[in-house]
Each structure stands twice: as C-alpha cells, then as structure tokens.
Amino acid sequence: MTLQYATTSYSEAARRPEPEHVALARLAWEVAVDQLALPGHAVIVRDDGSDEAAVVLCLLDQVAEAVMPGNERNGSVGGPASRPPAALGALALVAEIRQEIRRCCGDHEHEHPENLREQARIWARHAEEWQHSYPDYVLWAAEQAAEWVRQARLLLDPPPRYTLRGRACPTCGADSVQVWSDEESEYIRRPALSIDPEQLAAVCAACSQTWPIGAWMNLAAASGNPGTDVTGDTLG
Structure with missing residues (x-):
C-alpha cells in the first residue's frame, strides 16, 4: 500500500525517523483525533448556585453545525445587509478533513461510515500499526490532526x-x-x-x-x- 500525503521534512530525510519520535507522534495523532471526535464535558452553574454536568458536542459536530445557515459562530461581517449563507471557513475545514480521510482510507476493507466523526476515529486506528510500517505518515498525520483541532477551535471561538x-x-x-x-x-x-x-x-x-x-x-x-x-x- 502506498500512502499519499503532503511531503514533510521527515519524509525528505535520508534516514528513517527515530522510533521514539514516531511513538510520540502516534500518541499526538490519537489525542488530536479524540479532541476532534469525542464529546466533551462541562459543568453548568445554575442561578440557584447548583452545578449540573453537561455533555458538549465534539469539535467535528460543532464545526459541522456551523456549516448550516444561521449557525455561524465567527461573527461574520459582510457588506451592507449581507449575511453569508454558511460559514465558509467551517465548510472548508470539513471538506479538507473528509478529503484526507477518503484519500487515506478509501480503498481499505474496514467500514466506511458516513459520519465524519466516526470516519476520523477509524482513521486514527491505523496509528498503532503504522508507527512501524509508515512512520512518515504518522509524523505527518499528528501535525495535521493537531492543526485541524487548532482551526476548529478558532472557528468556534475566534479571538475578538x-x-x-x-x-x-x-x-x-x-x-x-x-x-x-x-x-x-x-x-x-x-x-x-x-x-x-x-x-x-x-x-x-x-x-x-x-x-x-x-x-x-x-x-x-x-x-x-x-x-x-x-x-x-x-x-x-
């Protein structure tokens, strides 16, 4: 199997990446995908002072919601009396993640769910095996997944x-x-x-x-x- 992905300094190097670097990258890849695909937890403080635990949608679901018209989270500013029909930044991020997972896993025999959250989790399951057989991809995927997390958080909670x-x-x-x-x-x-x-x-x-x-x-x-x-x- 040949994996197609962006060239990095690791893949250009003449020597094989150090195993400990790849092992850390594997963990970073898995952690980043967990942040993208697993729900979070928050504590809501009620008016009477009581606390209530709440489940927060995972980042991918939140970004997917932002794609829907009227759900923009980025305080979009447009020309006179114009409101964008969708959050273009969120749409681009979702499309980029789908494209990479499809390119990587499209011909694999495992299941291919429609839900992007499940697709991402299946994509990350390759990390343990590929840290030995495709270390360059693991290094690249760790950086890419962390960048997706960063972009998602900026889309959902941009700086003022x-x-x-x-x-x-x-x-x-x-x-x-x-x-x-x-x-x-x-x-x-x-x-x-x-x-x-x-x-x-x-x-x-x-x-x-x-x-x-x-x-x-x-x-x-x-x-x-x-x-x-x-x-x-x-x-x-």
Whole structure:
C-alpha cells in the first residue's frame, strides 16, 4: 500500500525517523483525533448556585453545525445587509478533513461510515500499526490532526477584533458596515476597520483589504493622523 500525503521534512530525510519520535507522534495523532471526535464535558452553574454536568458536542459536530445557515459562530461581517449563507471557513475545514480521510482510507476493507466523526476515529486506528510500517505518515498525520483541532477551535471561538472607530478604509472609503448581531437578532452598524489579533493586521470588513500593523501605522502618519483610535468594542 502506498500512502499519499503532503511531503514533510521527515519524509525528505535520508534516514528513517527515530522510533521514539514516531511513538510520540502516534500518541499526538490519537489525542488530536479524540479532541476532534469525542464529546466533551462541562459543568453548568445554575442561578440557584447548583452545578449540573453537561455533555458538549465534539469539535467535528460543532464545526459541522456551523456549516448550516444561521449557525455561524465567527461573527461574520459582510457588506451592507449581507449575511453569508454558511460559514465558509467551517465548510472548508470539513471538506479538507473528509478529503484526507477518503484519500487515506478509501480503498481499505474496514467500514466506511458516513459520519465524519466516526470516519476520523477509524482513521486514527491505523496509528498503532503504522508507527512501524509508515512512520512518515504518522509524523505527518499528528501535525495535521493537531492543526485541524487548532482551526476548529478558532472557528468556534475566534479571538475578538478590536474596532478602529472614526477611520475610513483608504481603499474603498467605507467607514462602517452592517453586521448581523445574534444578540439583537438584527443588523447593527460597526466601524469598517478593525484589528485582527490572529493576523496581526488591520482589516476592512467592507472590501476585505488587509494591512500589516506597521504598514497601517505608517499610512496613518502619512495621512496626517498618526493617532489611531482603537476602541474596546469587539466584533463577533
């Protein structure tokens, strides 16, 4: 059997990966898939002070729910009176995971469930055997599964964007956009420009133009207004 996967420094190396590295990667692969495919547990504190245990959907199920229209969790910002029909980031992540599992396991004789959560768990069952026969894939799969966990958590609980009040986009000229508010159940006005801490960039919600923080500050100074008013308001 030949496994197709992205080339990494491990597969390019002339020597075989160290067994202890592969063993750790196998565990990391299994742990990451557990985070993706197994439900979590939380404690809910009631108004009367009592605690109640609750089961939380696994990350894959939460991301799959976010794909459905109206279930966006990323505080999407669009043009005037526009709300995206689905969470495109969640859709892309689900498609990427399905594609990799299909590429890896498509011709295997084991069961092939429709549910992505079960597919991921079956995919990870190969880890123990493949740490000896396909160590390069195990190293790659561990990194890839951990990246999927990171992306899923960012989609479901993204870091806040800090708005830049009173500034217009130098590209499109917009100074505000309409944003759907789940709390208000209606569109509200927000400044078009914000600081995205994940990208370390200024972002225009109207035209999607981005500028590195340093470039934005230089642009503000050149325009004669070096003071950038970063408010405590957040988007999403």
